[in-house]
Amino acid sequence: AQSVTQPDARVTVSEGASLQLRCKYSYFGTPYLFWYVQYPRQGLQLLLKYYPGDPVVQGVNGFEAEFSKSNSSFHLRKASVHWSDWAVYFCAVSTGNYAQGLTFGLGTRVSVFP
C-alpha cells in the first residue's frame, strides 16, 4: 500500500524568506503526487500536481515542487513567503487508480511572521 510522510509537523518562517516543505512517499509503482493547501476553516485547494514527466512542477501562487524517484520525495518550495501563505499543507499520492483515491500525509502547518 502507498503512504506519505511529511516529517515536519510545523514550520515557522519569516515573511519574504524561502520555504521548503518535505514530502516522502512510499509506492512501488509510478506515483502521481499532489500538494494541497488548507487555509483556516476552509477546504483543500490544489497547489500543484505531478504526473510522470518533467520532475519540476510549477503551481499556483509561486509554489513549485520537485519529484525525485531516487529519494522517493516530492518537496514543495516557494522563493518568498507571504503572510497569506499561513496554512496547512498536505502532500498526497495516488497510484493512478482513481478507485483508490488519494493517500494523504498528516500535513505541515506553516506559520508566517513579519
Add this chain to the structure above:
Amino acid sequence: DMKVTQMPRYLIKRMGENVLLECGQDMSHETMYWYRQDPGLGLQLIYISYDVDSNSEGDIPKGYRVSRKKREHFSLILDSAKTNQTSVYFCASSFPDRTNSDYTFGSGTRLLVI
C-alpha cells in the same frame, strides 16, 4: 465554475441521532469520495463511489454508509451518531483519467456529536 458543494457547513447532533451529510458536484465526475479529517490523523478515506449505486468501502467505513442515486450527488449517513464521529468531513470528486486525474474537494462539514 467547477466545484464540489457540501451541506451543511456546520452541524451539531446528539449522540444516537441520525446524521445526513450531503455533497454535490457539477463536473459530471463519475467517482466521488468521503474523507474525514482529524488532528494528528490527517485525512482518512471513508467511502468511494464509482457511479450511481456503485460504492466501495474505504479505509474506515465502520459506522458510516453512503448513498448515490444521482451522479452529481453523494450522501454520507451516520446511523446513530457517536461522539467519536465528531470530525470534519470532506467530499471530493474525480475524473477517472489516469493521465489527468484531478481531485476536487468541497469546503467540508464540521460535525460535532455531543
